[in-house]
Amino acid sequence: MGGGFGGKEMQPHGFAAIAALGAKLTGRPVRVRLNRTQDITMTGKRHPFHIAWKVGFSQEGLLQALDATLTCDGGWSIDLSEPVLGRALCHLDNSYWIPNVHAYGQIVKTNKTSNTAYRGFGGPQGVFLIEDILGRVAPQLGIDPLELRRRNFYKPGQSTPYGQLVKDADRLETIWGQLSDEAEVDARRAEIRAFNASSPHVKRALSMTPIKFGISFNFAAFNQAGALVHVYKDGSILVNHGGTEMGQGLHTKMLQVAATALGVELHQVRLAPTRTDKVPNTSATAASSGADLNGGAVKNACEQIRDRLAKVAGRMLGVDERDVRFGGGFVTALGAPVNRVSWGEVVKAAYFQRVQLFAAGYYRTEGLHWNPEIMQGSPFKYFAYGAAATEVEVDEFTGAYRVRRVDIVHDVGDSLSP
The missing domain is CATH 3.30.365.10 (Aldehyde oxidase/xanthine dehydrogenase, molybdopterin binding domain)
Known part of the structure; x- marks a missing residue:
């Protein structure tokens, strides 16, 4: 695919149209490829x-x-x-x-x-x-x-200028303190002052910058996703979702979501290429929301299948379906881990009992509301917090600079792919 992220949202349409027109006129396959100069000159x-x-x-x-x-x-x-x-x-x-x-x-x-x-x-x-x-x-x-x-810094209970409550605002102080300690900011700033006093033409400086970045599309309708999950008689699992993989690791995360939700090993799950004839009406893979939206849809589909299989496994184990647990490729009874059957055995039994082994999942981000006319509401599901300490060096004659060191701390929550 090449490239990535924002450049794929709008501007590929024109180049695709050029290729389509060429194919129509010539009756042959056409490929449009820009050299680097053309790319930099023509694209946004x-x-x-x-x-x-x-x-x-x-x-x-x-x-x-x-x-x-x-x-x-x-x-x-x-x-x-x-x-x-x-x-x-x-x-x-x-x-x-x-x-x-x-x-x-x-x-x-x-x-x-x-x-x-x-x-x-x-x-x-x-x-x-x-x-x-x-x-x-x-x-x-x-x-x-x-x-x-x-x-x-924001304090708990305070809201943004557009009216959204800043949840977990105290994390900013925590991140700031951790970064200051781990990056040895105070000691390094003293060293920098000593260096600058003895260096007439080359100067150094160190800054710390926090970040609070809202996660969700500003346009509420884009905050939805679908998925289609199949479980086969041999226990293998096929996942279809609406996200686009462009090197950011989205597909890997979706495999991990499915494996975790169904309690199986990662090698038992495989992924189908993203296609709109399997999962229609996909939102753009953008706004740092691809994993959140598609992961929610995959999880929803897997939970539907798991709930059906729990009834089958409950009968096999002689326990109530609410006491069935999935994990590590096995299905066990709560409080009696030795009483277990394999994932494959449960799937095979479900097939012979004519239990549906596929599900369409859906997810939409709840709690969002936004009035673009007055720029008020809660457009983001949550805020991602972090901070960076950056040391640079500048030559005062030439303006040449270099980044000497960067320390970054991010609060990633419970990572889908730690």
Whole structure:
């Protein structure tokens, strides 16, 4: 497949049309392949933003108000500029509570390549705004920039400017402290100050930056997925889902979800290529939601099958179906692990009892609501939290720079593929 993520959302249609037209006119298979120069020249990139802002702080260094106008360079067509701008507006607070916010966004048409989805989808542009503000304001307030960031972290019970409660906000403090300790930030900053004092032309600096990134599509209808799971008489399992694998490990996660839900070994599960004649109406594999949505659908399908098999296994083990447990390729009775039968035996028995061994699964993200007209609601299922400590070195004559070290801490929750 090559490439990945946002570049696949909108702009491949034009190149596919070129190939289709060529095939139609010639009656032969046609392949369109751009060289690197053509690719960089013709295809869209991350949206440049121009941002004008005013900000207010208390004497204690607490954010009081932000007034910002975000101008997004869409290029010659609209493409995905509207949702990109929408996510930028939803992330201009990053990890910080700002009690009063007035934000305005606009897209401008320019004589440039049409910009498109790019990793982060407007989030980095919004985050950059508040991080730039804090970096500029800290010296004027006489507060260490890292301390200024920490003071303004979201606290439990606080909400974003668009009205969504920030759940688990205390994790920001935990991540920040862990990163500071593991990256030896205080000691390294002292070393950097000593280096800069003795180096007239090459300077070093270390920053820490938190992140609070919303997970879900801003457009609620996209937050749904389907799956089709087959269990065969020999106990093997075939999974169909609607996500696209492009090197991010999605297929592996779906295999793990199915194996865990059915209590079998990973080698017993295989995956079919993604096809819309098996799982229709698929959402884009984007917004960091491919595993959440498709995993939920696969889990739902597997649970339907497992519930049917539990009745069969209960009769085989002489226990109530509610006391049946699946795990490690075996089916056991609660409290009596020696009383067990293999997964394959249960499947074979179910087949001869004419029990359905396939299921269509469905998942939709609950609890989402969003009014795009007034930019209010709860568009995200949850927030992903993390922080990075980055040390760089800059040559003041040439502007050449290099990244000397990066330390990253992310709260990944219960990972599907640890």
